[in-house]
Amino acid sequence: MKNVGQAPQEELTTGVRSDHSTRNRVARSVLDHGPSTVADLASRLGLTQAAVRRHLDTLVADNVVEPREQRIYGARTRGRPAKVFALTDCGRDAFDQSYDALAVDALRWIERSAGGGAAGEAAVAAFARDRIEAQAETYRKALEAAAPEQRTEALAKALSADGYAAAARSAPNAQAGEQLCQHHCPVAHAAEQYPQLCEAETEFFSRLLGTHVQRLATIAHGDGVCTTFIPKTTPSSASASTAGRNPA
Numbered sequence: 056m057k058n059v060g061q062a063p064q065e066e067l068t069t070g071v072r073s074d075h076s077t078r079n080r081v082a083r084s085v086l087d088h089g090p091s092t093v094a095d096l097a098s099r100l101g102l103t104q105a106a107v108r109r110h111l112d113t114l115v116a117d118n119v120v121e122p123r124e125q126r127i128y129g130a131r132t133r134g135r136p137a138k139v140f141a142l143t144d145c146g147r148d149a150f151d152q153s154y155d156a157l158a159v160d161a162l163r164w165i166e167r168s169a170g171g172g173a174a175g176e177a178a179v180a181a182f183a184r185d186r187i188e189a190q191a192e193t194y195r196k197a198l199e200a201a202a203p204e205q206r207t208e209a210l211a212k213a214l215s216a217d218g219y220a221a222a223a224r225s226a227p228n229a230q231a232g233e234q235l236c237q238h239h240c241p242v243a244h245a246a247e248q249y250p251q252l253c254e255a256e257t258e259f260f261s262r263l264l265g266t267h268v269q270r271l272a273t274i275a276h277g278d279g280v281c282t283t284f285i286p287k288t289t290p291s292s293a294s295a296s297t298a299g300r301n302p303a
Contacts, residue, residue, distance in 0.1 A: 077102070078110045082119055082142065086150055087220045089238045090123060090139035090279035111140055119146035123279065141279035147243065155244040162249050176251065183255035190217075194263055206264060207233045207285050232286040234271070235260070238279075246275035257283065 077100075084099050085091050093111065097104045114120040120140045162179055169178035194213050201209035207223040214221035220238040246252040253273050260283060261268045268285050272278035 074110070074113075077106075078114055078119075081107065081110045082114060082146060082149070085120055085140060085142050086147070086239055088222075089236060090125070090141040092125070092137045092139050094137070096140075114146070115140075118143050119149065139279070144244070147239070147274075150239070158242060158245040159248055162245060179249055180251040180255065183249075183251045184258070187255050187259045191259065191263075198263060207235055210260070210263065211235060226284060230287065232284060235268075235283040235285055237274075237281040237283075240274045240281055243274045246273070250275065253281075260285075 080100055081096055084096055088095070088099065091099075093104050093107050096102070096107045096111075100107070111120060115122065119142065121143050122138050123141050125137055125139045162182070165178050165182055166175035169175045194210065197209045197213040198206050211221040211223040214235075214237060218239060218241055222236050222238070224234050224236060226232050226234050240246065242252055253270065253275055257268060257270045264285060266286055268283050271282040271284055273281045275281075
């Protein structure tokens with residue numbers, strides 16, 4: 056990752072973590088855990104809330120993070136939601152030496168070569184599915200080695216090993232199921248133009264877990280984290296995925 060909000064070397068104090076290093080830790084924590092409140096960051100990093108706010112002010116000024124209203128899934132509680140801080144596209148790029156332009160150009164070439172229109176979209180979708188399947192064996196082995204109730208967590212760990220900074224957590228209604236949260240997406244910019252990449256991934260999760268899943272949010276659509284709902288009860292019938300976002 057590039058150093059964000061770097062301070063001049065002469066400003067560093069011996070024995071004290073430099074400001075730019077601490078800001079990198081703050082930004083990295085937002086990447087790993089998704090949009091976070093000041094209190095969340097202070098607790099995770101062992102900093103005071105005042106110190107976190109100071110670093111966030113610099114990160115906001117540098118266009119690395121941005122403040123947002125916290126999204127609430129399910130029933131809302133009383134009071135105004137706490138403000139959260141999420142990575143901007145610029146901030147996300149600082150962690151990732153990506154080949155976005157090359158990826159988009161390649162997908163555009165596939166689309167044109169197939170004749171454009173519906174045929175072109177189908178060709179991109181076929182590529183996206185094939186790309187996922189080429190990486191599938193590692194994920195299948197990880198889930199096969201896990202107990203049924205730990206399969207979502209096993210998938211999250213496998214995704215994290217591939218750079219997706221993923222985590223499994225209970226859904227707002229814990230009895231209904233779990234949420235798979237991916238705090239980083241290496242192909243987010245390409246997926247903004249070609250949602251077939253997200254759709255193929257969602258379909259893959261469905262097949263892998265043996266149940267329907269629903270994509271609630273995606274980084275490619277401007278959300279702070281890719282969130283997939285995975286129901287607790289696995290239906291015996293053939294699984295189907297719901298790739299669309301929750302309109303709520």
